[in-house]
Amino acid sequence: MSNPSKSNSTLAPLCTSISSGRITSILVLAGAGLSTSAGIPDFRTPETGLYAKLAPLNLPYPEALFHISYFRHTPEPFYAFARARHPKNLRPTVAHAFLALLERKGKLKFVVTQNIDGLEVDAGVSVDRVLNAHGSWRGQRCLKCKVPFDAGRFRDAVGKGEVPICGVEGCGGAVKPDIVMFGERLPKEFDDVVENVLPEADMVLVMGTSLKVAPCSTLPRKVGGDVPRVLVNNEVVGDFGTRERDVCVIGSCDDGVREMARELGWEEELDEVWREAVERKERAVQAEGWDEENEPSLDECIARAAEKMKARNGVSDGHRRMLEGHLGEKMASILGRMNL
Incomplete structure (x- = not known):
């Protein structure tokens, strides 16, 4: 069994398999960690994660x-x-650019992302190779x-x-x-990935996810034991490390893909793809007319929303409209029974 805390001993032969053409169909499962360096906090990290900021x-x-x-x-x-x-x-990260580079090299089969930011496509991955499992x-x-x-x-x-x-x-x-919010169904295309894409993958690359949200969390377990699985994450998650061909690269997604790029000899190309992606996104933002001057931080936006809700005793505008709608219906019903 590979040691999850030591990645470099097994990463080199895996990258050799990619370079030599023995691996040509990589399925990627991406989570929040892919976008943290773009400015989106992950969800569960104490004190700095999104859930902590919502207090x-x-x-x-x-x-x-x-x-x-x-x-x-x-x-x-x-x-x-x-x-x-x-x-x-947001701008695409180095990790997003690595996915686009995989496609350029003819190694990318498909990307299933749990993120809603669309940065995979912004980085240059073809739209038809990405499933936003949670929408966009x-x-x-x-x-x-x-x-x-x-x-x-x-x-x-x-x-x-x-x-x-x-x-x-x-x-x-x-x-x-x-x-796709909690409580809503995933798109039917997810089942298509499980039935038609997953069986054709000759490697699974899992990046920046806790593997705690089903059904995406089940994907790495569905591939056969002969298919190498690579985890790039701040910690070991799921059942990674239990299979002989598992490789765990512990650290941030950006650092992990740079380590892989060095082994593959792709460092300069990776930086070039990343630079192009950032410049392309900046041009798109300017063309769409977004005003990015003096944009408030996430903490500031949360504080302002909290103050507004506190001033209304916790009742949101949407909740108020809903209550008024119910009261209006009840009043209409009463007046109707009174023939008024």
């Missing part, structure tokens, strides 16, 4: 920020997060009537830290980006 909002539980049942009546905390961490504020920010629609919402109006609302509200007459529902 001022007094959520019933940290995951409520991304739970559909909570979003339905209190979307303000989510949009406090969104203002500071919308993908327009590339579209938005009303949660109530399901009508798509204008991208420009959505951008303006997010930039102001406001909840975008549906403009369809008589609706007034909160708008939600096309991400």
Whole structure:
């Protein structure tokens, strides 16, 4: 069994297999750790993780920020997060660029990402090789009537830290980006990956994930024992280290891919792909008209949202609208019975 704390003894022969063409079909499972150096905190790290930063909002539980049942009546905390961490504020990382380089080299089979930032595509990975298992920010629609919402109006609302509200007459529902929240079903394409893509993979690369959220967490266990599995993560997770061909590269995703790039002789190409990706994203942000001057930090956005909710005794605008709607229906029913 390979020692999870010692990666370099097994990484070299694995990279030789990639360089020589014995490995040509790599399936990647990416988690939050892929984007931490872009400015998105991971979820569970004490004190610095996203869930720790949410304390001022007094959520019933940290995951409520991304739970559909909570979003339905209190979307303000989510949009406090969104203002500071919308993908327009983010640039692809070295780790994202490594995925694009794998594709350029003809080694990438597919990417399943648990992230919603879309930075894999920003880095240069083909759209048809990426499954955003938890959705993405590339579209938005009303949660109530399901009508798509204008991208420009959505951008303006997010930039102001406001909840975008549906403009369809008589609706007034909160708008939600096309991400998959807790309590919602994953896209059917996930099953297609399990049935059709996974069996063709000759290596699985798992990056920056705790492997605690099903069903994505089950993917590494579904490949055969003869398929090498590589973990690039700050700690050993899941059942990594239990198979003879497992390789564990312990550290950040950026450091891990640089170690792999050195073994592969790809360092200069990796930096070039990364530079191109960052420049391309900056041009796109400018073309879309995002104003990045004096953007508040995540902590500032959370503090402002907490202050607003405190001033309303914890009742959000969305919850208030919902209550008013129920009261209006009840009043109409009473007046109807009275023939008024």
